[in-house]
Amino acid sequence: MQRTQFGEMACSIARTLDVIGEPWSPLILRDVWVGFTRFEQLQADLGISRKVLTERLNHLVDHGVLERRPYDKRPRYEYHLTAKGAELVDLLMVMAGWGDRWLAGEAGPPALYRHHACGEISRVDLRCAHCGEPMHAGDVDLLPGPGAAI
């Protein structure tokens, strides 16, 4: 069983929260995704305390979600998404989709997503990797997996 911020848990949700569950972490990833890649840019855009930004960036780099790249000789770095981090951004898209649907209100969603493959403004849809039909929380049974607690 694995140690998480929330205790000893054999739970992929708790483990994921250990990586991006702390305050600001998802917003930092969003910002890196949209192109704010430097410390000062992130700090200015988010209005986060510098101390916490330092801690979060280190944590995300330690977990292989962000990569620190020097862009000059002096201590000057840019943060970039790794493959692992890019898949977290998928999660952020789903999160944004929920917010667009339930919290946007009159004004409508603050951002739109244009899908490269079809060129249309669209949104993500959750489908079964096996049969391609819609797959939502009510469409599944949960079974213990190989890594389940005993």
Place this chain on the structure above:
Amino acid sequence: MQRTQFGEMACSIARTLDVIGEPWSPLILRDVWVGFTRFEQLQADLGISRKVLTERLNHLVDHGVLERRPYDKRPRYEYHLTAKGAELVDLLMVMAGWGDRWLAGEAGPPALYRHHACGEISRVDLRCAHCGEPMHAGDVDLLPGPGAAI
């Protein structure tokens, strides 16, 4: 522009985090999903402080994600997912999918998902609601939407 925990942000990710971004909230939703619906069950399963559990449950009920149902005359309640909450569990499935993929290690994933429609052990796959092709973070352009900040 909307007030979030993280400042004034026109961002559906920040707004969603306002609902489920606090520590424990996603795990509370997961527990309610899998059938821990009462205060004492949640407290015992999560090992969360009673004070924080009270705060989180109230917050989730206030945001229409959980519904409080009396199951007896006395102060005895069960918490159930609303439609809004059930769609958050979709998000949790995606979160679990990322954890299964990147954090499960040798032992394999702690839980498996059997899809009702096809009966197979499967996982969620993100697809474009418009064309049905895969839709990941790298497959989209972000555009300002109608609710964007000016």
Place this chain on the structure above:
DNA sequence: TCGTGGAGTCTCTTGAAGGAACTCAAGAAG
């Protein structure tokens, strides 16, 4: 050689989480 800008540290204050004991109401037990 002095100033500037990026990327952090340091320190202090405030706010949130943990833990454990306490409350309250209504059946159940005796």
Place this chain on the structure above:
DNA sequence: CTTCTTGAGTTCCTTCAAGAGACTCCACGA
């Protein structure tokens, strides 16, 4: 009836994390 027990919280106190803002360090460029 009176007491016991149980579910669902409250209260209080301590500890840890976040916020704010000043300070450091270092390489270039004027």
